Amino acid sequence: MRLTWHTASLELAEPLRISRSVMARRDAVWVSLEHDGLRGWGEAVSSDFLGLPTQHILRRLSDVRPAVERLPDPETAWDELAPAGSLGADLPAGVLAAVEATVLDLTGKRAGEPAHRLLGSALPPSAATARTIGIVPPVSAAAQAARLAVAGFTVLKVKAGADDPAEDLARVEAVREGAPAGDLLLDPNGAWTEDQAHALLPRFAALGVTAVEQPIAAGRPDALARVAALSPVPVIADEDAVSYEDAASLAGRVHGVNVKLAKCGGVRAALRIHAALRGSGTDLMLGCLTASSLGIAPAVHLVDRARWVDLDGHLLLADDPWTGIGGADGTVRPAPRAGLGVLRRAAIPAGAAR
Numbered sequence: 001m002r003l004t005w006h007t008a009s010l011e012l013a014e015p016l017r018i019s020r021s022v023m024a025r026r027d028a029v030w031v032s033l034e035h036d037g038l039r040g041w042g043e044a045v046s047s048d049f050l051g052l053p054t055q056h057i058l059r060r061l062s063d064v065r066p067a068v069e070r071l072p073d074p075e076t077a078w079d080e081l082a083p084a085g086s087l088g089a090d091l092p093a094g095v096l097a098a099v100e101a102t103v104l105d106l107t108g109k110r111a112g113e114p115a116h117r118l119l120g121s122a123l124p125p126s127a128a129t130a131r132t133i134g135i136v137p138p139v140s141a142a143a144q145a146a147r148l149a150v151a152g153f154t155v156l157k158v159k160a161g162a163d164d165p166a167e168d169l170a171r172v173e174a175v176r177e178g179a180p181a182g183d184l185l186l187d188p189n190g191a192w193t194e195d196q197a198h199a200l201l202p203r204f205a206a207l208g209v210t211a212v213e214q215p216i217a218a219g220r221p222d223a224l225a226r227v228a229a230l231s232p233v234p235v236i237a238d239e240d241a242v243s244y245e246d247a248a249s250l251a252g253r254v255h256g257v258n259v260k261l262a263k264c265g266g267v268r269a270a271l272r273i274h275a276a277l278r279g280s281g282t283d284l285m286l287g288c289l290t291a292s293s294l295g296i297a298p299a300v301h302l303v304d305r306a307r308w309v310d311l312d313g314h315l316l317l318a319d320d321p322w323t324g325i326g327g328a329d330g331t332v333r334p335a336p337r338a339g340l341g342v343l344r345r346a347a348i349p350a351g352a353a354r
Contacts, residue, residue: 001035001074003065003102006348007054010045010292013318017135019161019191020049027054028292030348031061033102035074040106040339043295044098050262052094060095064088068099074106083244083269093242093265100266101298101340108339115340116301119267125304126333129311130157130185135167138174145178152330155183157310158209161191165200172207185308187213190239194220197227205232211308213258213285214238221246225253236285236308247273251280256308258285260299267298274305283307293322297340300325300332321345 008028015024027046032039044061046054067087071077081100082089088096108115116125131153133144145156158175160168168188175184186209192200197215204212211234215227218239228235234255241247241257244264250257257277259270274284285308286299293314303309311332314320324335324342335341 001033001069001071001077003031003033003061003068003099005029005031005058005061007058008321010290010321011318012290012316015134016132016159016290016316018159018187019135019189023290026290028295029054029057029061029098030294031098031102033068033074033077033099033106035106036110038106038109040074040102040104040109041294041342042098042101042105042298043291044094045262045289045291045295047094047262047289050092050094052092052262056092057095060091061099064091064095064099074103074110077103078107082265083272093269094262097261097264097266097269097298098295100268101294104267104298105339105342112338114301114334114336114338115267115298116304116334119271119301121301121304123304124334124336125301126331127303127306127309128154128330129309129327129332130155131312131315131330132157132159132187132310133171133175134159135162136171138170141171142174142178145175145182148330149179149182151328153179153182154330155185155309157185157187157213160186160188165192165196168200169203169207172204172209176208184209185211185213185310187238188215190214190217192216194223194227198230201227201231201233209233211236211256214240221250221253225250228254234283238287244269244273244276248276251277251282254282256283256285258287258308258310260287260289262289267302270299270302271305274302285309286311288313290316292317292320293325294340294342296332297322297325297334297342300334301340303332
């Protein structure tokens with residue numbers, strides 16, 4: 001087997017402002033595993049918040065390449081990769097998820113089966129995905145909401161955490177006016193204090209918000225549980241739920257856990273979290289980083305396990321280099337092809353792979 005990679009730049013259609021930052025672009029590393037004339041693909045994206053700069057991704061891929069290439073076939077690699085085995089157990093979660101995706105894609109192509117069947121779902125999963133509206137003025141938020149509703153989106157996620165909470169309330173009210181029938185999620189990205197969360201959540205609930213992600217800063221899970229206990233809407237942990245251990249410790253204490261493959265380490269780690277939450281009263285949300293369709297695709301094959309789906313990272317791009325998971329009409333679904341089901345829109349330049 002041969003493991004290679006190529007770095008590309010993903011530009012957003014417009015900068016996305018959240019409570020802690022503004023993002024206009026990020027790097028993507030496209031990872032390829034080749035065996036017997038077939039090739040599987042995965043993607044790792046750079047993330048300052050997760051401590052995963054591009055050069056670190058490239059170094060860790062170089063570290064793991066000899067161990068992967070010593071294996072006889074992708075089926076063996078699937079068995080050996082963490083969390084099922086020890087291979088890659090020391091990799092950052094985002095790098096492990098990308099390597100796992102290449103193995104899953106290639107294994108599915110060799111078997112002539114889509115990834116969701118290899119992961120235990122007989123039928124192709126599909127789900128309405130949330131579409132994110134950043135911290136923008138109310139007029140812009142209303143216009144975006146109206147356009148998205150016409151396009152078919154039934155779930156909108158509104159970013160919050162402006163210096164003045166009145167701005168957030170005005171933005172949510174504008175989104176409600178622009179998309180009266182939409183299901184509204186709210187995401188302050190940990191911008192509020194515990195007291196602010198208790199005071200503000202009833203006001204947002206009155207505007208039609210149906211769930212909130214990480215209302216208070218990460219690192220105080222007991223405080224998050226207190227907010228959840230008194231909240232009029234479900235509280236979903238995100239920044240407080242990075243690893244399996246984080247998620248398991250929150251089971252039964254919050255209403256939901258936002259699982260991102262780049263945080264937890266891939267599809268099998270996500271399935272492990274899903275199993276740990278079962279019966280606890282805490283539901284699964286599938287989220288993502290801003291990424292191409294390649295990076296989002298593995299999670300799309302899991303959407304039948306989630307109560308909330310927020311897989312719109314590819315829809316925020318000015319030009320998605322990959323295709324195969326839909327979403328422009330508000331619904332994500334895998335293409336009827338083997339493996340992850342994604343295709344490149346344009347060839348990777350010759351000599352770009354390492």
